[in-house]
Amino acid sequence: MKQLWHMIERYYPWLLLLLGVDCFCAVILWISDIQVFQTLIGLVVLTSILLFSAILFVLNKRENTHMELFRDFLSDPTICNEERLLSAISQKEGESVRFLASVLREYKNESNNMADALRDYEEYVEGWAHEAKTPLSLLTMLLDNRNDEISPSLQAKLDYVRSQLQEDVTQMLYYARLKSSTKDYRFEDVNLNDCLGEVYEGYIPATPEKHREVWHEKVKIKLTDVFGLTDSEAQNVIEKLESMNLKEAYAYLEQEYDWYGARYLYEDSTYYKGTAEEINAYLDKKLEDKTFSFYYARKFADFAGLYMVFFAIIMLAVLFLQDTKKHTYELLHTKPVTAGKYVMGKVSAGFTICLLVLTILNILFWVLCRIYTKDSGFEVRLWDFVASTVLYILPNMLMIVSIYTLISLIFKNPLPGVPLLILYMVYSNLGGTNAEGVYGYWGKPLAIMVRFPGQLFDTTPPPMALLNQSFLIIVSVVIILISIQIWKRRRI
Secondary structure, eight states: OHHHHHHHHHHHHHHHHHHHHHHHHHHHHHHHOHHHHHHHHHHHHHHHHHHHHHHHHHHHHHHHHHHHHHHHHHHSOOHHHHHHHHTTSOHHHHHHHHHHHHHHHHHHHHHHHHHHHHHHHHHHHHHHHHHHHHHHHHHHHHHHHSGGGSOHHHHHHHHHHHHHHHHHHHHHHHHHTTTSSSOOOOOOOOOHHHHHHHHHTTEEEOOHHHHHHHHHHHHHHHHHHTSOOOHHHHHHHHHHHHTSOHHHHHHHHHHHHOOOOHHHHHHTTSEEEOOHHHHHHHHHHHHHHSOHHHHHHHHHHHHHHHHHHHHHHHHHHHHHHGGGSHHHHHHHTTSSOOHHHHHHHHHHHHHHHHHHHHHHHHHHHHHHHHHHTTTTTOOOOHHHHHHHHHHHTHHHHHHHHHHHHHHHHHHSOSTTHHHHHHHHHHHHTOOEEOTTSOEEOOOOTTOSOOOOOSOGGGOOOOTTHHHHHHHHHHHHHHHHHHHHHHHHHHHO
């Protein structure tokens, strides 16, 4: 009934026209012969209503048939469904349907190819991970059963290698199984305050002097427990190390004791268990000049920046893919659109979507931060989130959008940009060794991610981070200008 009413609303002008003709005929009959008018007027009106109803029924049935055929065609754009739809529509509409069919079939083929490639990749990762577990198991059996036959230094090296490989394999399997039907992980509610309490309970970052002192203590314990030195001998070694820099100390321990794990022990000595006075002094110092949200916003920029890189890679591939289709690409070059307007339009569209998502994330995490800190008295400001986003995320998004634009114009397809940007992301996230021989995240030139790997109150940007972000903006502008020139040449 509702559908019928909509049809009447759609075609009511024709009903009014038909009733108007009936009224004209009624007037003519009344003037001609009043008796004929009284006899035929009812029949004329009834005939008009029945005629309109019959036409309405036929049109409604025809539209329903067209809609059903069109839905079948959209769900499965095969040649059979296309021919069925073409047989029910006009020739002019058929031209649009043929073009739509070619686009849909091409998109479906690409989607199926990408799904097959992703499935093959996941199967390869799982297979490789399971194969890698075999030598790991043998290594574990060797360390457990032949412990007395292996020197302490070699045992320490093998144990470190085993733990690192096991962690990497486990992580690969975890990501490979995220979308699988069988999952070997489970989610449960966790009290966040308890977790933070375990992480921060008594542990604070060490100053450079304290860091070296804690490392010396651990080295002394290692020399006495593993290498069998006496306390006096170990103390003599520590006194020698105190006069050396880190690289010299590492080389000395490797040369004299064949111990290659000293550098890793130094990295593990970044935090130490402080006294109550030291912990309170540390927190008071951190919150004296900066708000709680200042440190929290940096951690937000760390993880949100990493998330936005993945989001932008997928989103921009979809955004640019439509314009690089064969027919669409040729059609765009026939439109009176300048190269600057087109390129800036694509860049603006991609950047605006990223900006919208970041705006939502900023507001969401600001609200969550206020909720969970309302009883602590910590100051939480929205500006801290906005500042971290503007400084450490937006230039990266602009760089990614610019690179996608350039790749799409060079290859006439944005998909080559996916692996290139993934490699770019890996490069940006690589660690390194500083001048003191300490391994960590120090930032890379033109990196599209700014990481804050320290603890919550120990987050500092990498050296030259702001300068790098400025260079990203400059390089992005250059890439956009190059893209405009490429578009102009392609148009000619």
